[in-house]
Amino acid sequence: MNLKTLLSSVLVLLPLSAFAAPQTSSGVIRFTGQIVDSGCEVGRVGSLASSASRQIELQPGVKLDVDTYRNACSHQALPFSVTYQALKTSTDNGIVTITYL
Template sequence: MKLKTALPYVLLLLPLTSFAAPGNQSGEIRFTGQIVDSGCEVGRVGALSSSESRQVELKPGLKLDIDAYRNACSHETLPMTMTFEPLKTSTDKGIVTITYL
């Protein structure tokens, strides 16, 4: 009697287990969705063509323009951190690293 009661539930859940199990994609990772906020364009002061930009002082004497027109940087806080690492061969040149949060 218990087998007759359990059999319809097993038949109902069996197809669901095949959809829940991960398939073998030969090492591929796939993402689905949409980009809600586009990324922020960053450049030297005066280099951006957008009329809506914000200036951020990365270190004393080094300012960057950040495009703030309809993208992730148009909000009050910037969704990134920026660091500057000076080159050993020059005192005024270096590498700016931008990391999105």
């Protein structure tokens, strides 16, 4: 009885362990899947070609346009975070960092 149980367990687990093992392709990374939504174009206010956009205010006087026409930003959620850091040498210039989630 124990031999039958052991043999059946090995026959079930052996194929699973072969598929679970990492596959090496000499340094090549492969991705599978599909792109569901295209990315969002972000730019200065008035710089986007699309008429479907919304504005994000980073701080008073600093705004960005986000293209919302048939892409990942077309709903209320934005798939990125935006930060603004003013430059010490200028009062009206700064660095905008966009980080996609």
